[in-house]
Structures are given as C-alpha cells and as structure tokens.
Amino acid sequence: MKAVIETGGKQYYVEEGTVLYVEKLDVPADSTVTFDNVLMMGMQSGNPYVKGAKVEAKVLKHGKAKKIKVYKYKQKKKYRRTQGHRQPYTKVEITKLSK
Secondary structure, eight states, rough: OOOEEEETTTEEEEEEEEEEEOOOOOOOOTTTEEEEEEEETTEOOSSSSSSSSSEEEEEEEEEEEEOOOEEEEEEEEEEEEEEEOOEEEEEEEEEEEOO
C-alpha cells in the first residue's frame, strides 16, 4: 500500500521501507513518530485528510544538509553580503501504514 503524507509543509509519497529526509522533528533518534496528516491512502483520498489513517516511522538520525551560500549584491552602491545556511533535517524510515 502507498500513501501521501504531509509534514513540515511538504508532501511525501511513501510506502513501507521508504527512507525520507524531512524537516527537523523534535523527537530523539531511534524512536518512533506517527504522521496523522495523511492525504491519500491506497486509492482513497481525503478531504483534506483521510480519517483514521496513520503512518508510523522510525527516526534514524538528525543532521544538517550541505552548506549553501546566500549572496546579496546591489550595483553601484558598494553593498555586498555573504551568508551561509545549513538546513537541519531528520532521516526517517517508514515502518507501518494503517487505516
């Protein structure tokens, strides 16, 4: 069975065994997390969510993505700013889909 879940303002198409990098969750590593915002389960779509549907996942680790450079520039004004950013993430593995 496959499902579409929503977490961190994004939607993910998942099935059992899928490994995802989602926005950072406030749960410790090696614990389980339940996603209740299920938009689609199998062929049943919700309005906006499927009632009673849950997706369970195991938290594998937390980390930060590669650094990106943010550069601001205004011509003829001697304005230049460089800033770096590393987005935190949580790596999860989908273990169970249930209605």
